[in-house]
Amino acid sequence: GTGVVTATPEQGDVEYLSPVTIGGQTINMDFDSGSSDLWVFNTELAAGSQAGHSNFNPETSTTFQLLQGASFEISYGDGSGAAGNVGTDTVNIGGATVTNQAVELATAVSSSFVQDTQSNGLVGLAFSKLNTIKPVQQKTFFDNAIATLPIPVFTADLRHAAVGAYEFGNIDSTKFNGSLSWTDVNATSGFWQFSSQQFAVGTGPTMNLAGGQAIADTGTTLMIADPSIVNAYYSQVQGAVNNETVGGVTFPCAAQLPDLAVDIGGNYMATVRGDDINFSPVDAAGTTCFGGLQAGTAGGLQIYGDIMFKSQFVAFNGGNNSIGMAPHQ
């Protein structure tokens, strides 16, 4: 069957939380198309780390089974991480159900996870080759579910300051304008990766980024792009500065922000709304704002995170490794 769950943004669209039922216990988790581990806050964690969170209790689940000798350890691009033991249980996401899903029980989590009490773990939706479980790597929820889904797809419908949805096994065409533009994905690195070699700032000319590559990453808040794109973009924003103390580009909150169009696999130019690139104030007075578009390393892999998803409905096809995109309805 299919599955559909709400995707509720935290304050400031920092991340999106969706309800996941594990062994009959419903827990709000962060769906991350940039990683491939399903790990959860749980009663094995130190009490100080559990505080404020929903903690899965393997002892009260009648279907949980420990995976003897298995462990996981994951670290993310922002320096956060988690590690612990592994079991299997029945995982139900909005009706889409997997009976023997690897459920990773964190026994250690980094401070940013402890502090974010709205998020109680991650559901990794990248390719299973990135799963960190040892000695035997395990599959993602989507990989396990795909054979039972009417179509081998999940979709992300993330909104600015509004409730959206993740859907498994169905493409809801009422959620986007026109038709989806499909692009082949290169899964070699385990990401939903595609070429992105052109961009345009506002009504300006299309510019080239030879060899540009990007990933579609629902777990990353911002849009991390090549410095050439970031410089071209903020050269059009009065008062934009690279603010070392804050750790990225800031500009006056009153600035008029142009749209940014980025190439998706040579088939489609995805327009990211300028308003969504005004991410958040950095000062109490709300005078200076932090950009939703920030620079990665030159020539590095670009990370199209939630800033892009707020403008684009995205379908992830695991049957033929492709991504479909269209503006939200």
Ligand SMILES: O=C(CN1CCCCC1)Nc1ccc2c(c1)OCO2
């Ligand atoms: O770490 C992440 C996403 N991560 C997903 C799991 C929760 C914590 C955040 N994204 C990321 C990826 C690359 C980066 C980066 C951040 O900062 C600099 O480079």
